[in-house]
Amino acid sequence: MRRYSPKDNVQKKPYYTDRYYVAPQVPKLDVESDEEFASDLAAIESKFTVSESYIQLDQLVVYIDIADNLGVLELLRDERAYTQLSELSAIDWLAKDGKFEIFYQLLSMSRRKRIRIKAYIDEAQPVKSVQSLWRSADWSEREMYDMFGIKLINHPFPKRILMPDDWEGFPLRKSYPLQGDEAASWYEVDKIFGKEHRETIGAELRDCAKVDRYDTERFSRLGFEVPKGADISGGEKRKKVQYQEDGGVFLIDRFDEEKTVIIRDKDR
Amino acid sequence: MQQTNRLRPFFENITFDRDDNELVLNFGPQHPSAHGQLRLMLHLQQEQVVKAHPDIGYLHRGIEKMAENMIYNEFMPTTDRTDYIAASSNNYGFALAVERLIDVKVPRRAKVIRMMLLEINRLISHLFWLATTALDIGAMTVFLYAFREREYLLDLIEDYCGARLTHSAIRIGGVPLDIPDSFLIDLKRFLxxxxxxLKDYEDLIDQNRIWKMRMENVGIIPTQMALSWGCTGPMLRASGVQWDIRKEEPYELYDEVEFDVPYSDKCDNYARYKIYMAEMRESTKILYQTIDMYKECVEKNETALMAHAPQYISAPKLDLMTQNYSLMQHFVLVTQGMRPPVGEVYAATESPKGELGYYINSQGDAYPYRLKMRAPSFWHTGVLTDLLPGSYIPDVVSIIGTTNIVFGEVDR
Structure with missing residues (x-):
């Protein structure tokens, strides 16, 4: 029986993992261990629900309800001096529990603190845009939509940003293969030649490391060169190795493969 | 019928409709002054921009996707390809993020070498900026002079790691090599x-009429706009915020060296130009200090270049050749890759362009579960949306120039 390979996460996996290996954990500290973070958390908790919070590697991580995202971030920006939104993106957990995790990475310049606000959403659940708080979220959210297909509410220009507008699929999802899917391999063929020429052109070779031994259109085997497009299913003939064209360099141009002898006895 | 007079030119067969004389200009994607593949759709009222719409993605290679399919060490050369003007600063940003995740202590000598590389990269990047921006504005001489110095620095980097553009000169846990013998002498001669x-460049353009017309009071980014758009680095410092991650959240040995953080509240192109020049002076200052720090390391006979963490980092070459266990460990680390603990990290560094942050979510696998690069140029391109309206076509070129965007980093 063929081994089952999951379709919801097609990213590269380690080929070997020790059965008894338990991955260690980056320590999560209690929020009370840092006074400033504790007061930040208290400010959020006084108005919104917080499901989990801890300090990891000197940064506060707070899990909130996604419905409160705008409120929490506004509170942090206006009352807690987190004036900059460094980064905003998502993590794909669809294979695990059908959810996306969204994170907002904030920075307070006056207090030199960094905090990460996180929330879970369902696959098709739209998210309120925070573009009204930080203009930079405009582009980050577009990128998030482009890469994960997360829909946005109240976004001024919810369009793909890095991929072409008519691209199919969302590249950073775990279910999207690294080399691209079926639609990706036809994208440029359709664009340049038109759908009606798919037969003639053939799908784009998207695995740049793939070498097909029988493909004489794109590859040739050294020492076995044949005309382009020749059928070599019956095997190809070995070609004479020619290091130089006729009249080339002294000695080398007289090299004849058939007349050379390979000396195997090193003590001759 | 239109009447010709000296003040109102008369165009045959062309009538300008007062209400609808907006012209849409496609600036790029192939434009020499766009510094890469930037397509800028500009709505124009005569010469004035009324709406700007930057369109990016022409250099998108899915680097974040590639990261999810690579072991950590494998990803290092890929980081070179983001901000390819200053490749080592990307290497460093990634290395720092992973080091925080696996909690290793980098040896002091490696830290000093890293700081040298980072500052050399900053100089390379700033010189490149000066050269290309000056060229965009028409100052060919500055371009030639600045590239001459940049070439010298590239040679230095080449002496160190053999590459000029894509260095991969930094490893997770340290640096792969010690600096070559003549490096310090060459560096000092350059410094x-x-x-x-720098004085020569400034003599050429500081008071130059054309330069000042293109720079002064052009491309004004108010502090609020800079903060809102996530501008960092020289862009933010020129808008009146004295924020430098090297100073505020020191990494490596930046808390031991003395340097100033230049800033300006003029907010315009000229302020940014001045800040780039001042930062080059500060980098020179730091590099002088690193030379002394390196000599101290040599005196104290601190020879380690890579951190000692057998679980994550291969042993030094000598051990690999003599110790059986080190070789086994090395084999596992190369074929399977290190497995950092479960957790996540966001590490921000001050790259020449601004805040370069790596967010890594590790699930204890050899492959990062999610890696997000916070590339400063991404938002420095985004800010053009709000920055360009109101300015004129010739200013667009100088504004793009001073944002110092690199498309390897914008599109990733």
Whole structure:
């Protein structure tokens, strides 16, 4: 029986993992261990629900309800001096529990603190845009939509940003293969030649490391060169190795493969 | 019928409709002054921009996707390809993020070498900026002079790691090599000439009429806009915020060296130009200090270049060749890759362009579960949306120039 390979996460996996290996954990500290973070958390908790919070590697991580995202971030920006939104993106957990995790990475310049606000959403659940708080979220959210297909509410220009507008699929999802899917391999063929020429052109070779031994259109085997497009299913003939064209360099141009002898006895 | 007079030119067969004379200009994607593949759709009222719409993605290679399919060490050369003007700073940003995740202590000598590389990269990047921006504005001489110095620095980097553009000069846990013998002498010789070189550039353009017209009071980014758009680095410092991650959240040995953080509240192109020049002086200052720090390391006989963490980092070459267990460990680390603990990290560094952050979510696998690069140029391109309206076509070129965007980093 063929081994089952999951379709919801097609990213590269380690080929070997020790059965008894338990991955260690980056320590999560209690929020009370840092006074400033504790007061930040208290400010959020006084108005919104917080499901989990801890300090990891000197940064506060707070899990909130996604419905409160705008409120929490506004509170942090206006009352807690987190004036900059460094980064905003998502993590794909669809294979695990059908959810996306969204994170907002904030920075307070006056207090030199960094905090990460996180929330879970369902696959098709739209998210309120925070573009009204930080203009930079405009582009980050577009990128998030482009890469994960997360829909946005109240976004001024919810369009793909890095991929072409008519691209199919969302590249950073775990279910999207690294080399691209079926639609990706036809994208440029359709664009340049038109759908009606798919037969003639053939799908784009998207695995740049793939070498097909029988493909004489794109590859040739050294020492076995044949005309382009020749059928070599019956095997190809070995070609004479020619290091130089006729009249080339002294000695080398007289090299004849058939007349050379390979000396195997090193003590001759 | 239109009447011709000296003040109102008469165009045959062309009538301008007062209400609808908006022209849409496609600036790029192939434009020499766009510094890469930037397509800028500009709505124009005569010469004035009324709406700007930057369109990016022409250099998108899915680097974040590639990261999810690579072991950590494998990803290092890929980081070179983001901000390819200053490749080592990307290497460093990634290395720092992973080091925080696996909690290793980098040896002091490696830290000093890293700081040298980072500052050399900053100089390379700033010189490149000066050269290309000056060229965009028409100052060919500055371009030639600045590239001459940049070439010298590229040679230095080449002496160190063999590459000029994509260095991969930094490893997770340290640096792969010690600096070559003549490196310090060469570096010092360069640094000694640097103040005079900088003065030469400034003599050429500081008071230059064309330069000032293109720079002064052009491309004004108010502080609020800079903060809102996530501008960092020289862009933010030129808008009146004195924020430098090297100073505020020191990494490596930046808390031991003395340097100033230049900033300006003028907010315009000229302020940014001045800040780039001042930062080059500060980098020179830091590099002088790193030379002394390196000599101290040599005196104290601190030879380690890579951190000692057998679980994550291969042993030094000598051990690999003599110790059986080190070789086994090395084999596992190369074929399967290190497995950092479960957790996540966001590490921000001050790259020449601004805040370069790596967010890594590790699930204890050899492959990062999610890696997000916070590339400063991404938002420095985004800010053009709000920055360009109101300015004129010739200013667009100088504004793009001073944002110092690199498309390897914008599109990733």
């Amino acid at each position: 000694d000439n640097m103040p005079q070189n």
